[in-house]
Amino acid sequence: xxxxxxxxLASAELLLRAAEDLTDTAGLDxxxxxxxxxxxxxxxxxxxxxxxxxxxxxxHRLLDRHSPHRVEVLHENMRAGAGFPTARTLRERRxxxxxxRRHLMEEYGPEAVxxxxxxEPGSAACxxxxxxxxxxxxLVLGRDIRTMxx
Amino acid sequence: xxxxxxxxSIAGYTAQAVERALFLDERISVAHQLQDAVLIxxxxxxxxxxxxxxxxxxxxxxxxxxxYDAFFLPRQEGSAGPEDGLAVTVGDITSRDVxxxxxxxxxxxxxxxxxVRDGCGRSIRHRARRMREECGCxxxxxxxxxxxxxxRSSEVAGGRESVCMDVRSRNNVTITGREDGPVVVLAHGxxxxxxxxxxxVPALAERFRLVLFDHVGSGQSDASAWQAQRYASLDGYAQxxxxxxxxxxxxxxxxxxxxxxxxxxxxxxxHEPERFAKLILITPSPRYVDDGxxxxxxxxxxxxxxxxxxxxxxxxxxxxxxxxxxxxxERPELGEELTNSFCRTDPDMARVFARATFLSDxxxxxxxxxxxxxxxxxxxxxxxxxxxxxxxxxxxPGSRLVTLDATGHCPQLSxxxxxxxxxxxxxxxGR
Numbered sequence: 007x008x009x010x011x012x013x014x015l016a017s018a019e020l021l022l023r024a025a026e027d028l029t030d031t032a033g034l035d036x037x038x039x040x041x042x043x044x045x046x047x048x049x050x051x052x053x054x055x056x057x058x059x060x061x062x063x064x065x066h067r068l069l070d071r072h073s074p075h076r077v078e079v080l081h082e083n084m085r086a087g088a089g090f091p092t093a094r095t096l097r098e099r100r101x102x103x104x105x106x107r108r109h110l111m112e113e114y115g116p117e118a119v120x121x122x123x124x125x126e127p128g129s130a131a132c133x134x135x136x137x138x139x140x141x142x143x144x145l146v147l148g149r150d151i152r153t154m155x156x
Numbered sequence: 157x158x159x160x161x162x163x164x165s166i167a168g169y170t171a172q173a174v175e176r177a178l179f180l181d182e183r184i185s186v187a188h189q190l191q192d193a194v195l196i197x198x199x200x201x202x203x204x205x206x207x208x209x210x211x212x213x214x215x216x217x218x219x220x221x222x223x224y225d226a227f228f229l230p231r232q233e234g235s236a237g238p239e240d241g242l243a244v245t246v247g248d249i250t251s252r253d254v255x256x257x258x259x260x261x262x263x264x265x266x267x268x269x270x271x272v273r274d275g276c277g278r279s280i281r282h283r284a285r286r287m288r289e290e291c292g293c294x295x296x297x298x299x300x301x302x303x304x305x306x307x308r309s310s311e312v313a314g315g316r317e318s319v320c321m322d323v324r325s326r327n328n329v330t331i332t333g334r335e336d337g338p339v340v341v342l343a344h345g346x347x348x349x350x351x352x353x354x355x356x357v358p359a360l361a362e363r364f365r366l367v368l369f370d371h372v373g374s375g376q377s378d379a380s381a382w383q384a385q386r387y388a389s390l391d392g393y394a395q396x397x398x399x400x401x402x403x404x405x406x407x408x409x410x411x412x413x414x415x416x417x418x419x420x421x422x423x424x425x426x427h428e429p430e431r432f433a434k435l436i437l438i439t440p441s442p443r444y445v446d447d448g449x450x451x452x453x454x455x456x457x458x459x460x461x462x463x464x465x466x467x468x469x470x471x472x473x474x475x476x477x478x479x480x481x482x483x484x485x486e487r488p489e490l491g492e493e494l495t496n497s498f499c500r501t502d503p504d505m506a507r508v509f510a511r512a513t514f515l516s517d518x519x520x521x522x523x524x525x526x527x528x529x530x531x532x533x534x535x536x537x538x539x540x541x542x543x544x545x546x547x548x549x550x551x552x553p554g555s556r557l558v559t560l561d562a563t564g565h566c567p568q569l570s571x572x573x574x575x576x577x578x579x580x581x582x583x584x585x586g587r
Contacts, residue, residue, distance in 0.1 A: 020162060020166075021166070024165070028169045031173045032180060033177050033180065034174065034177045034178070036177070037177050044166065045166060056170070056174075131163055133163055135170055135171035136167075136168070137172075137174070143174060145167050
């Protein structure tokens with residue numbers, strides 16, 4: 007019970023900090039940095055990605071200049087219909103999880119695995135960013151340790 | 157499930173932040189387009205280096221509330237200068253962000269229009285005021301003028317709500333007469349304006365290029381240019397005359413000064429004698445107060461009483477004194493005209509000018525006059541009696557004295573033909 011209470015408290019604190027930190031952002035670059043900083047704490051992701059929708063045509067990555075991952079540079083843009091989890095997240099407007107590399111290969115194919123291998127996470131979650139007038143992009147959280155629960 | 161809910165919430169916050177950032181980016185883009193439209197590329201001006209650094213005051217939209225502009229002025233009809241000038245305006249709207257951008261652009265355009273209409277004249281100030289009234293925002297504008305010729309530069313700084321004028325607008329300059337004629341500047345006396353010359357202008361205009369103006373504080377001069385300290389001494393008016401000559405690039409000037417403007421002309425010629433060809437002093441008086449053997453025509457008590465009366469009841473003083481100054485009681489319309497002219501003058505400015513006029517002692521300046529000078533006096537003048545005319549004539553080296561068969565202090569109104577003849581005769585000599 008104590009452990010559950012501790013996790014609940016940690017989650018509440020995370021959400022409170024996220025709400026605070028993301029409220030006074032003025033530009034996209036600032037949003038990009040704040041998102042990384044917020045989720046880098048308790049969730050311990052190995053990679054935080056932010057992709058923005060280009061109208062109906064696809065997604066482009068909002069680059070994190072401080073990120074060591076090559077995916078930030080190698081895969082800046084993708085079509086909306088591409089066979090990637092991020093594109094699917096945008097199309098279906100729901101969270102898409104990748105529990106492991108094998109799942110990725112079976113569901114999305116080798117091209118997606120190549121992208122997935124760039125930051126080399128063990129698992130990942132893609133979350134749609136839903137605005138008042140439609141989907142705005144996708145938030146990607148990757149982890150080294152497969153602890154993602156669905 | 158809990159973690160998924162947490163992630164979904166974070167994604168929701170992120171979405172809101174992204175949406176807001178996109179909106180701001182779009183707004184900033186529009187604002188920058190507005191800003192770019194307002195801030196022009198500076199024109200190339202031979203002999204003048206122009207540079208601009210713009211830093212927006214606001215960090216929200218990255219758009220400021222200030223602007224700058226530089227443009228060539230259209231050549232004015234009747235301009236005596238050989239070339240067009242350049243105007244630089246720098247302004248401030250006391251509002252921020254995009255709200256400021258629109259009135260900023262409007263004001264800039266209105267100032268350009270005003271410049272085209274009257275050569276950056278008096279309407280700029282009124283327009284700035286209108287902007288304030290219509291937009292509910294304060295508009296501060298500084299306007300700088302510069303001739304293309306560096307030696308004719310003039311610059312006046314403006315504060316909030318005040319707009320600085322070029323000399324032509326400041327002194328309501330009128331240029332008329334023969335375009336290729338010698339330049340004659342006509343300067344009016346206390347309480348008058350350039351209209352006082354109207355009866356002699358037709359005869360003079362046939363031969364001379366005439367430059368008429370109103371002293372600041374008189375006639376249709378720009379009241380916003382009034383500075384009590386500057387105009388508390390006659391030298392302030394003399395500096396205006398010199399600025400006018402520089403602005404219009406007037407050389408070989410024949411300066412005709414009436415009453416106190418005679419002394420103003422003496423002072424101006426003392427500062428820049430090379431600019432003046434001749435001085436014509438109409439009913440001059442270097443000092444109105446008697447002093448030892450010097451007869452100015454008034455005791456110190458007379459002048460104090462006159463100034464006290466003027467300061468306590470300017471309109472009453474005008475109605476009483478103007479007919480006395482004018483003389484010619486058999487022609488009451490002349491006194492009435494001078495009364496009306498006095499009454500049109502702002503009382504506060506008139507008080508300062510009156511003190512400078514009636515309390516100055518410029519006797520020592522007369523001996524320094526180095527240009528040919530004509531002294532014109534009237535046979536009967538209670539303000540500048542003949543003893544004063546004789547003194548001026550005797551003190552200015554090589555001067556000539558003409559006594560008009562006229563009464564009163566304003567022969568250009570009471571005896572215009574004789575006055576014009578005296579001016580033409582002296583000004584035309586050697587030409």
